[in-house]
Amino acid sequence: MQQSLPMGLDPAEFWIVVTLLVAATLAAFWYGWRNWRRARLIEDAPTAKIRSAHQGFLELEGEGRLMDGEPIIAPLTNHPCLWYRYKIERKDSYHTKAGTQTRWTTVREETSDNLFLLDDGSGRCVIDPEGAEITTDEKLCWYGDSSWPMSAPLLGSGSALLGTGQYRYTEWLILAGQPLYAIGQFKTVAPAQVYSLSEITRDLIRDWKRDQATMLERFDVNKDGEIDPQEWALVRHAARQQAQTEYRERAKQPDIHILARPDDGRHPYLLSVYPQDRLTQRYRRRAYLALVGFFAAGAALSWLLQQGR
Secondary structure, eight states, X not given: OTTTSGGGOOHHHHHHHHHHHHHHHHHHHHHXXXXXXXXXXXXXXXXXXXXXXXXXXXXXXXXEEOOSSSOEEOTTTOOEESEEEEEEEEEEEEEETTEEEEEEEEEEEEEOXXXXXXXXXXXXXXXXXTTOEEEOSEEEEEEESSSSOSOOOOTTSOBOSSOOSSEEEEEEEEOTTOEEEEEEEEEEEOHHHHSOHHHHHXXXXXXXXXXXXXXXXXXOTTOSSSOOHHHHHHHHHHHHHHHHXXXXXXXXXXXXXXXXXXXXXXXXXXXXXXXXXXXXXXXXXXXXXXXXXXXXXXXXXXXXHHXXX
Protein backbone atom coordinates (compact mmCIF):
# COMPACT_ATOMS: atom_id res chain seq x y z
CA MET A 1 0.00 0.00 0.00
CA GLN A 2 2.75 2.41 0.92
CA GLN A 3 4.58 1.94 -2.39
CA SER A 4 1.45 2.66 -4.44
CA LEU A 5 0.83 6.04 -2.87
CA PRO A 6 1.44 8.97 -5.27
CA MET A 7 4.16 11.61 -4.93
CA GLY A 8 6.05 9.52 -2.41
CA LEU A 9 3.54 10.24 0.34
CA ASP A 10 3.36 8.05 3.41
CA PRO A 11 -0.15 7.01 4.58
CA ALA A 12 -0.47 9.83 7.13
CA GLU A 13 0.54 12.48 4.61
CA PHE A 14 -1.75 10.95 1.98
CA TRP A 15 -4.83 11.26 4.17
CA ILE A 16 -3.88 14.77 5.26
CA VAL A 17 -3.75 15.82 1.59
CA VAL A 18 -7.07 14.05 0.92
CA THR A 19 -8.68 15.86 3.87
CA LEU A 20 -7.38 19.23 2.67
CA LEU A 21 -8.71 18.63 -0.85
CA VAL A 22 -12.12 17.59 0.49
CA ALA A 23 -12.22 20.77 2.58
CA ALA A 24 -11.14 22.89 -0.41
CA THR A 25 -13.83 21.31 -2.62
CA LEU A 26 -16.59 21.95 -0.06
CA ALA A 27 -15.36 25.49 0.66
CA ALA A 28 -15.26 26.37 -3.06
CA PHE A 29 -18.79 25.00 -3.55
CA TRP A 30 -20.14 26.95 -0.56
CA TYR A 31 -18.38 30.18 -1.58
CA GLY A 32 -19.63 29.91 -5.15
CA TRP A 33 -23.20 29.17 -4.07
CA ARG A 34 -23.11 32.06 -1.59
CA ASN A 35 -21.97 34.61 -4.17
CA TRP A 36 -24.33 33.31 -6.87
CA ARG A 37 -27.23 33.63 -4.43
CA ARG A 38 -26.28 37.22 -3.67
CA ALA A 39 -26.15 38.10 -7.36
CA ARG A 40 -29.60 36.60 -7.96
CA LEU A 41 -31.00 38.32 -4.88
CA ILE A 42 -29.84 41.75 -6.09
CA GLU A 43 -31.24 41.12 -9.58
CA ASP A 44 -34.63 39.92 -8.33
CA ALA A 45 -35.26 42.42 -5.51
CA PRO A 46 -37.28 45.53 -6.54
CA THR A 47 -35.85 48.84 -5.36
CA ALA A 48 -38.14 50.49 -2.83
CA LYS A 49 -38.63 54.18 -2.05
CA ILE A 50 -38.13 55.12 1.59
CA ARG A 51 -41.32 57.17 1.81
CA SER A 52 -43.54 54.27 0.71
CA ALA A 53 -41.38 51.27 1.69
CA HIS A 54 -43.03 48.29 3.35
CA GLN A 55 -41.73 46.84 6.58
CA GLY A 56 -39.36 43.89 6.15
CA PHE A 57 -36.51 42.78 3.91
CA LEU A 58 -36.00 45.19 0.99
CA GLU A 59 -33.57 47.06 -1.25
CA LEU A 60 -32.73 50.79 -1.27
CA GLU A 61 -30.58 53.05 -3.43
CA GLY A 62 -29.55 56.63 -2.80
CA GLU A 63 -26.67 58.71 -1.46
CA GLY A 64 -24.87 58.47 1.85
CA ARG A 65 -25.35 61.35 4.29
CA LEU A 66 -24.02 62.20 7.74
CA MET A 67 -26.37 62.37 10.70
CA ASP A 68 -26.49 65.43 12.92
CA GLY A 69 -23.97 65.43 15.74
CA GLU A 70 -20.33 64.48 16.02
CA PRO A 71 -18.56 63.76 12.70
CA ILE A 72 -17.19 60.30 11.93
CA ILE A 73 -13.40 60.45 11.52
CA ALA A 74 -11.33 57.58 10.10
CA PRO A 75 -8.62 56.76 12.69
CA LEU A 76 -5.61 56.27 10.40
CA THR A 77 -6.13 59.03 7.80
CA ASN A 78 -8.22 61.43 9.95
CA HIS A 79 -10.57 61.79 6.99
CA PRO A 80 -14.29 62.57 7.58
CA CYS A 81 -16.43 59.66 6.40
CA LEU A 82 -19.62 57.69 6.91
CA TRP A 83 -17.94 54.36 7.62
CA TYR A 84 -14.41 53.03 7.99
CA ARG A 85 -12.50 49.86 8.54
CA TYR A 86 -8.77 49.72 9.20
CA LYS A 87 -6.12 47.09 9.74
CA ILE A 88 -2.54 47.41 10.97
CA GLU A 89 -0.20 44.49 10.19
CA ARG A 90 3.37 43.76 11.28
CA LYS A 91 5.92 41.90 9.19
CA ASP A 92 7.22 38.94 11.19
CA SER A 93 10.02 36.54 10.32
CA TYR A 94 10.03 32.85 11.19
CA HIS A 95 12.26 29.89 10.35
CA THR A 96 11.26 26.75 8.46
CA LYS A 97 13.09 23.89 6.78
CA ALA A 98 13.03 25.93 3.56
CA GLY A 99 14.71 28.87 5.29
CA THR A 100 13.59 32.20 6.74
CA GLN A 101 10.06 33.20 5.76
CA THR A 102 8.04 36.37 6.39
CA ARG A 103 4.35 36.90 6.97
CA TRP A 104 2.04 39.78 7.86
CA THR A 105 0.41 39.48 11.29
CA THR A 106 -2.61 41.62 12.16
CA VAL A 107 -1.88 43.57 15.35
CA ARG A 108 -4.86 45.91 15.36
CA GLU A 109 -8.10 46.34 13.43
CA GLU A 110 -11.42 48.07 13.89
CA THR A 111 -14.69 48.46 12.00
CA SER A 112 -16.94 51.46 12.47
CA ASP A 113 -20.44 50.88 13.86
CA ASN A 114 -21.53 54.54 13.68
CA LEU A 115 -24.95 55.22 12.20
CA PHE A 116 -25.36 57.25 9.01
CA LEU A 117 -28.11 58.08 6.51
CA LEU A 118 -29.22 56.95 3.06
CA ASP A 119 -31.15 59.63 1.14
CA ASP A 120 -33.08 58.51 -1.95
CA GLY A 121 -34.91 61.77 -2.63
CA SER A 122 -38.19 60.55 -1.16
CA GLY A 123 -36.90 60.32 2.41
CA ARG A 124 -34.00 59.41 4.65
CA CYS A 125 -33.22 56.09 6.28
CA VAL A 126 -30.82 55.47 9.17
CA ILE A 127 -28.23 52.84 8.22
CA ASP A 128 -26.88 50.64 11.02
CA PRO A 129 -23.73 49.09 9.50
CA GLU A 130 -23.19 46.51 12.24
CA GLY A 131 -23.09 43.03 10.72
CA ALA A 132 -23.22 44.25 7.12
CA GLU A 133 -21.14 42.88 4.24
CA ILE A 134 -19.66 46.13 2.93
CA THR A 135 -17.93 46.79 -0.40
CA THR A 136 -16.29 50.11 -1.23
CA ASP A 137 -13.81 51.45 -3.76
CA GLU A 138 -12.12 53.85 -1.32
CA LYS A 139 -9.04 51.97 -0.08
CA LEU A 140 -5.66 53.22 1.07
CA CYS A 141 -2.64 51.05 1.82
CA TRP A 142 0.81 52.26 2.88
CA TYR A 143 3.83 51.26 4.96
CA GLY A 144 5.82 52.57 7.91
CA ASP A 145 8.06 51.64 10.82
CA SER A 146 5.79 52.43 13.79
CA SER A 147 2.84 50.57 15.28
CA TRP A 148 0.65 53.61 14.50
CA PRO A 149 1.10 55.60 11.25
CA MET A 150 2.86 58.95 11.55
CA SER A 151 1.45 60.11 8.19
CA ALA A 152 -1.05 58.95 5.57
CA PRO A 153 -1.36 59.22 1.78
CA LEU A 154 -3.89 61.52 0.20
CA LEU A 155 -7.35 60.12 -0.43
CA GLY A 156 -7.60 58.91 -4.02
CA SER A 157 -3.96 57.86 -4.25
CA GLY A 158 -5.05 54.23 -3.93
CA SER A 159 -3.03 51.31 -2.62
CA ALA A 160 0.73 51.25 -2.51
CA LEU A 161 1.56 48.02 -4.29
CA LEU A 162 5.22 48.35 -3.42
CA GLY A 163 6.45 49.67 -0.12
CA THR A 164 8.92 49.22 2.65
CA GLY A 165 8.48 49.21 6.39
CA GLN A 166 7.88 46.90 9.29
CA TYR A 167 4.19 47.82 9.38
CA ARG A 168 1.45 47.90 6.74
CA TYR A 169 -1.60 50.12 7.20
CA THR A 170 -4.85 49.59 5.27
CA GLU A 171 -8.03 51.64 5.53
CA TRP A 172 -11.37 51.32 3.73
CA LEU A 173 -13.88 54.20 3.66
CA ILE A 174 -17.39 55.16 2.61
CA LEU A 175 -17.60 58.92 2.07
CA ALA A 176 -20.50 61.32 2.44
CA GLY A 177 -22.19 61.94 -0.90
CA GLN A 178 -21.18 58.62 -2.44
CA PRO A 179 -23.85 56.48 -4.12
CA LEU A 180 -25.10 53.84 -1.73
CA TYR A 181 -26.82 50.52 -2.37
CA ALA A 182 -28.32 48.67 0.58
CA ILE A 183 -30.43 45.56 1.11
CA GLY A 184 -31.50 44.53 4.59
CA GLN A 185 -34.26 44.64 7.21
CA PHE A 186 -36.30 47.86 7.01
CA LYS A 187 -38.43 49.09 9.87
CA THR A 188 -40.13 52.34 10.82
CA VAL A 189 -40.41 53.47 14.43
CA ALA A 190 -41.87 56.52 16.12
CA PRO A 191 -39.39 58.59 18.19
CA ALA A 192 -41.60 58.06 21.23
CA GLN A 193 -41.18 54.29 20.81
CA VAL A 194 -37.40 54.54 20.76
CA TYR A 195 -37.29 56.29 24.14
CA SER A 196 -40.08 55.40 26.55
CA LEU A 197 -41.60 57.65 29.22
CA SER A 198 -40.03 55.61 32.02
CA GLU A 199 -36.60 55.80 30.38
CA ILE A 200 -36.83 59.59 30.04
CA THR A 201 -37.85 59.84 33.70
CA ARG A 202 -34.98 57.61 34.81
CA ASP A 203 -32.40 59.58 32.84
CA LEU A 204 -33.67 62.92 34.15
CA ILE A 205 -33.30 61.77 37.76
CA ARG A 206 -29.83 60.42 37.01
CA ASP A 207 -28.80 63.76 35.52
CA TRP A 208 -30.21 65.67 38.50
CA LYS A 209 -28.22 63.51 40.92
CA ARG A 210 -25.00 64.67 39.30
CA ASP A 211 -25.70 68.23 40.44
CA GLN A 212 -26.36 67.73 44.15
CA ALA A 213 -26.34 71.44 44.98
CA THR A 214 -29.13 72.25 42.53
CA MET A 215 -31.06 69.14 43.54
CA LEU A 216 -30.95 70.10 47.23
CA GLU A 217 -32.00 73.64 46.39
CA ARG A 218 -35.03 72.38 44.46
CA PHE A 219 -36.22 69.47 46.59
CA ASP A 220 -34.74 69.75 50.13
CA VAL A 221 -37.91 71.22 51.62
CA ASN A 222 -36.87 70.97 55.30
CA LYS A 223 -33.32 72.19 54.53
CA ASP A 224 -31.58 69.39 56.44
CA GLY A 225 -28.99 68.88 53.68
CA GLU A 226 -30.37 65.60 52.35
CA ILE A 227 -33.27 64.23 50.33
CA ASP A 228 -35.55 62.17 52.61
CA PRO A 229 -38.17 59.64 51.35
CA GLN A 230 -40.94 62.26 51.23
CA GLU A 231 -38.73 64.58 49.20
CA TRP A 232 -37.75 61.73 46.84
CA ALA A 233 -41.45 61.46 46.01
CA LEU A 234 -41.29 65.12 44.93
CA VAL A 235 -38.23 64.35 42.79
CA ARG A 236 -39.97 61.49 41.02
CA HIS A 237 -43.13 63.54 40.49
CA ALA A 238 -41.20 66.48 38.99
CA ALA A 239 -39.15 64.17 36.78
CA ARG A 240 -42.27 62.44 35.50
CA GLN A 241 -43.96 65.74 34.67
CA GLN A 242 -40.92 66.96 32.74
CA ALA A 243 -40.61 63.54 31.05
CA GLN A 244 -44.23 63.74 29.90
CA THR A 245 -43.52 67.10 28.25
CA GLU A 246 -40.46 65.69 26.45
CA TYR A 247 -42.40 62.57 25.46
CA ARG A 248 -45.18 64.68 23.87
CA GLU A 249 -42.56 66.63 21.89
CA ARG A 250 -40.99 63.41 20.66
CA ALA A 251 -44.39 62.09 19.61
CA LYS A 252 -44.76 65.10 17.28
CA GLN A 253 -41.51 64.30 15.47
CA PRO A 254 -41.60 62.36 12.16
CA ASP A 255 -41.12 58.60 12.12
CA ILE A 256 -37.60 57.19 11.90
CA HIS A 257 -36.75 54.67 9.17
CA ILE A 258 -33.97 52.18 9.98
CA LEU A 259 -32.17 49.59 7.85
CA ALA A 260 -30.25 46.92 9.78
CA ARG A 261 -29.12 43.30 9.69
CA PRO A 262 -32.03 40.82 9.34
CA ASP A 263 -32.83 38.90 12.51
CA ASP A 264 -33.54 35.55 10.84
CA GLY A 265 -30.01 34.96 9.47
CA ARG A 266 -31.41 33.62 6.17
CA HIS A 267 -31.05 36.90 4.31
CA PRO A 268 -27.78 38.78 3.79
CA TYR A 269 -27.20 42.39 4.79
CA LEU A 270 -25.31 44.19 2.01
CA LEU A 271 -24.02 47.76 1.79
CA SER A 272 -22.07 48.96 -1.24
CA VAL A 273 -20.97 52.09 -3.10
CA TYR A 274 -21.28 50.12 -6.36
CA PRO A 275 -24.47 50.29 -8.46
CA GLN A 276 -26.56 47.15 -8.74
CA ASP A 277 -25.21 45.94 -12.09
CA ARG A 278 -21.57 46.31 -11.04
CA LEU A 279 -22.22 44.66 -7.69
CA THR A 280 -23.99 41.77 -9.42
CA GLN A 281 -21.05 41.32 -11.80
CA ARG A 282 -18.69 41.28 -8.81
CA TYR A 283 -20.61 38.47 -7.10
CA ARG A 284 -20.99 36.48 -10.33
CA ARG A 285 -17.25 36.75 -11.01
CA ARG A 286 -16.51 35.41 -7.55
CA ALA A 287 -19.00 32.59 -8.12
CA TYR A 288 -17.32 31.60 -11.41
CA LEU A 289 -13.87 31.62 -9.82
CA ALA A 290 -15.17 29.47 -6.99
CA LEU A 291 -16.67 27.07 -9.55
CA VAL A 292 -13.25 26.74 -11.21
CA GLY A 293 -11.72 26.06 -7.82
CA PHE A 294 -14.40 23.48 -7.06
CA PHE A 295 -13.71 21.48 -10.22
CA ALA A 296 -9.93 21.83 -9.84
CA ALA A 297 -9.96 20.62 -6.23
CA GLY A 298 -12.45 17.87 -7.10
CA ALA A 299 -10.33 16.67 -10.03
CA ALA A 300 -7.19 16.63 -7.89
CA LEU A 301 -9.02 14.71 -5.17
CA SER A 302 -10.35 12.16 -7.67
CA TRP A 303 -6.90 11.66 -9.20
CA LEU A 304 -5.28 11.25 -5.79
CA LEU A 305 -7.82 8.66 -4.66
CA GLN A 306 -7.42 6.74 -7.94
CA GLN A 307 -3.65 6.70 -7.57
CA GLY A 308 -3.86 5.65 -3.93
CA ARG A 309 -5.86 2.49 -4.60
